[in-house]
Amino acid sequence: MSEFELRVHPHRRYNPLTQEWVLVSPHRARRPWQGQVEPTPSETSLAYDPNCYLCPGNERAGGAKNPPYKSTFVFDNDFAALRPDTPAGEFRERELLLARSESGQCRVVCFSPRHDLTLARMSVEEIRAVVDTWCGESLKLGGNPDVRSVQIFENRGAMMGCSNPHPHGQIWANESVPDELAREVAAQQSYFQKHKSSLLEDYLRLELEKKERLVYANEHFVAVVPFWAVWPYETLLISRRRISSMLELQEQERDDLAQILRELTIRYDNLFKTLFPYTMGFHQRPTGQAPYPEFHLHAHFYPPLLRSATVKKFMVGYEMLAMPQRDIAPELAAAQLRELPGIHYLDAL
Ligand SMILES: [Zn+2]
Ligand SMILES: [Zn+2]
Helix, strand or coil, rough: CCCHHHHHHEEEEEECCCEEEEEEEECCCCCCCCCCCCCCCCCCCCCCCCCCCCCCCCCCCCEEEEECCCCEEEECCCCCCCHHHCCCEEEEEECCEEECCCCCCEEECCCCCCCCHHHHHHCHHHHHHHHHHHHCCCCCCHHHCCEEEEEEEEEECCCHHHCCCEEEEEEEEECCCCCCHHHHHHHHHHHHHHCCCCHHHHHHHHHHHHHCEEECCCCCCCECCCCCCCCCEEEEEEECCCCCCCCHHCCHHHHHHHHHHHHHHHHHHEEEECCCCCEEEECCCCCCCCCCCCCCCCEEEEEEEEECEEEECCCCCCCHCCEEECCHHHHHHHHHHHHHCCCCCCCCC
């Protein structure tokens, strides 16, 4: 198949990181839409909300009171899915019923004391403080011998199930390596053994040559719509240098990570002139003593919006039973994002 045919004919694309396929139907991108239209999310203009459990000085549901913090603020989730004091145990019956105890820790990271901000509307310096917090938490949580994985993520917007607009993310650390990370570790290891080079380093080189899926790049980071993107405007953020975790980020790289996060989230918001919902998160190597020379630090952005602020993509039917499918070609999505202005629509007024 030629690259041209990839833009017009149905085909499937392979994701070498997860070793899964996605069905691409570029000819369907213009089909009429009669499905669900999501309400436009109301945008908050309150710098401080007395009813928000994340704002400085406010009381949380568990009774704890937030300090009058001025930059970032981290605390243990009051309703944590994982607990560090979980007793070890296993339940097993034949090969069919299997359960294991799972210990861990769930942290909440407030990005800013300002209730009305988002990453896209924070300064590079302010986002840099968030990056430093992620690095510090990775070091602290990953240094615990009972922890094997530190998962940093952000759920943004009510559409993604995030009910509080206060800018914040989460960090879950647990004693086993979660499946998604385990798949990517295995794929990168087998690629490394076969080619004597790293999967994402080779992929990044290819994308920098072709340029058609590039969204934004600075000296230390590159954002692309990956060749195998499942979500309409999914992006992959890759560090140019092959480093395996947040802990290896140098000063300049931390600055550039903050800068590209800002540029990328501004373009997302500008696409449909809305505070773009998404789930984003970093993949870094499993923690512990073993080296992972093949592992390459990166972040995934999975935004659900399809064609406007109110029409989202559903992962149902064929996607739940067979494999994911997309209509708009990743190359077209990348071009749309790339060509958007780098000034936030709310600040351009
Ligand atoms: Zn708040
Ligand atoms: Zn990943």
